[in-house]
Amino acid sequence: MLRELATFCYRRRRLVVAAWIALLASLILLAQGIGNDYVSAFAVSNTESARAQTLLEQNFRSHAGDSGQLVVDAPGGVEQPRVRERVAQVLTKIRSVPDVSGTTSPYSARGARQIAPGGKVAYAEIQFDRRANEVHEATARRIIDIARVGAGVDGARLELGGRMFVIGSFAGSSEAIGLLAAIVILLIAFGSILAMGLPIFTALFGIGCGFALVALVSNLTVMPEFTTQLAAMLGIGVGIDYALFIVTRYRQGLHDGLDPENATVLAIDTAGRAVLFAGVTVVISLCGLFLIGIDFIRGLGAGSALTVLVTVAASVTFVPAMLGFVGENIDRLHIPGLRRHETVARRSIWFRWSRLLQRHPWRAALAGLAVLITLAVPLLSLRLGFSDTGNDPTSETTRRAYDLLSTGFGPGFNGPLVLAARTPGGAESLEPLAQRLSTTRGVARVGPIVASPNGNAAVIQVIPSTAPQSQRTVDLIAELRSRVIPPEIRGTGATV
Structure with missing residues (x-):
């Protein structure tokens, strides 16, 4: 079956590539037209914390939302008249911001306990009418601008504490770094821009289709905002890996004297089988997230599994079609000093290492198991939990507020x-x-x-x-x- 599929994709390569382009464009347009319904608030039912939150929502409506802090750092003392005046002016402006249900000044009778011992640190409470992850970014930015965080004015520096004031994220940065690393590694491994580009291009193509599918499926099931980040990491990993298998086997076939079509068929019939097996294994593993019984975890599993499925499909159809266009030029545009032939692998140290392992399989298996167990020892002391603003970089106002409150209180x-x-x-x-x-x-x-x-x-x-x-x-x-x-x-x- 794979031989027939490879032959069809190779001979009808224009049709296959056009179909993939049309699929990508259609999914993107459909996703943009329908939109997504990602969720940022997660509720795990039937827990003590969930029951407490429900109780607060029913009986303390003004306090059912989360609160942030306007932290005052005044080396000369927070009781200075100019400091008090500035804090009062800032709080007056903050109370007029949407989503803010009220504030409690450290200079009020109710907020008398909000001044730290020593009198150099204090905080005002900012009460919101919604949870931190539901506060609009525009609201948080407006409050940050009002407070002029980090600036020493009138003898005091103001900072803002609370998850609602975490503006911007590192989403995408790790994926971009991983992609750049993969480009460098593939260039070193292949020594050719074309050979490097095929796995990268396939991974990006699969991720593009996967992202659009995830956005559409988010309208049908609970799916957290960071599903796309997980899908991107998995998509980049499996997309590059699977296409790498096929391209490597294709180059070996060419170097062994096969013509491009037969080399493509051989690559899909051999490496393609490994790709299908590995992809199905990953999808089955991700489907295991459905057994946890938590809605947003199921959403993570569904989104990631869809991306992997699309990437596998692209690897066994889109890649052979692209190989048809590349043909014998797979080693063109090579990097000077990095060009290598696949047949050299039989004389490499890794080839000799593989033969050594095959001659002593049980010894190798036991040694590998011992190494894995040793590496897994830290798992015994692993503690799971959620990060807080204390993990933010010190350039963020939330981290500076966290440190001030920790020092003062x-x-x-x-x-x-x-x-x-x-x-x-x-x-x-x-x-x-x-x-x-x-x-x-x-x-x-x-x-x-x-x-x-x-x-x-x-x-x-x-x-x-x-x-x-x-x-x-x-x-x-x-x-x-x-x-x-x-x-x-x-x-x-x-x-x-």
Whole structure:
């Protein structure tokens, strides 16, 4: 079957290439016309955090969104009149920005605890009416412009903290670096611009079709925004790899005396089988993400699998068609000093190494297994989690705000824990819990009990003494859930 497919694609190469171009153009136009429906907010149902968020949305509508911080760094003290005046002016302007539901100044009675010991660092809370990843970029940019972040004006430097103020990303940079690295490696391996260009061009062609398909499928299922980044990484990897197999086998056939058509058929009938097997294996592996049972993870699997499928199809149809155009010119446009012949491989050290492994397969297998196990040892101490603004570069205002808050209020301030409770017996039923929390090891500070306007719920903010990504913070959460909260709310009717 593959021989017949290769022969058809080679002899009808203009039709095949035109069909791929038409497919790419059609998918792009269709995707632009229909649009995409990527999601940036992820909800994992039936978890304690999800139930807490639902409780906040139902009873604290003004606080159901996320909050950011306007951080004040004043070496001469935040109580200076000119510093107070500047902060007041900035907050007044921020309150008029869309998506902002209110602000709390450190100079108000409610915000008295927002001035750090020493009086050189303070923060104002900026409350939004939506989650951080739902705040529009234009809103974040407007607030950044109002605050004039990083500039020392009137004796104070203002910075903005919170995920909503992370503007710009490195999306695409890693893929571009990987693509450039692949170009250099292929040039060294082949010594020819044409031989290098075919795998790169095939990968980009497959990714283009894959991106359009992912955008269309996002209208049918939950698909996160970063699906295209994962699809790009996989598409570049498998696209270059699969086309590389075929081009290498094609060049070997030419150097062994075959004409271009027979060399193409041989390449697809041999390397093409490996491509199909490897591609199907990758797709099956990606489909395993469907078993996790989380919507956006399923979306990642679907988008990535589609991109790999398109890339495999391009490798066994588009590549032989392009080889028909290239013909015996595959080694033309070679780089001086880098040109090499595939038949030389039989005299290389790698050829002799492969024969050594084949003579001692069990020894080689056991040695390889030992190396893999050794490399996998760090997996035993792997801790999974989400990054925060403390991982941002220091050039970002969010990172500078993170460092200021950590210095002024302690490392745990950037990762406060919110205890949301249903209180049928009133907010005062949480008093014993608040007292117990204040004496719990690992807790730096406990905020006041805040009752909801309807009196059906209340929240307590707990500041850990350790950083958000510390294992001790994780242990504290486990202790609160299992040992601290249950005995203190027993018999009160409250649920936390």
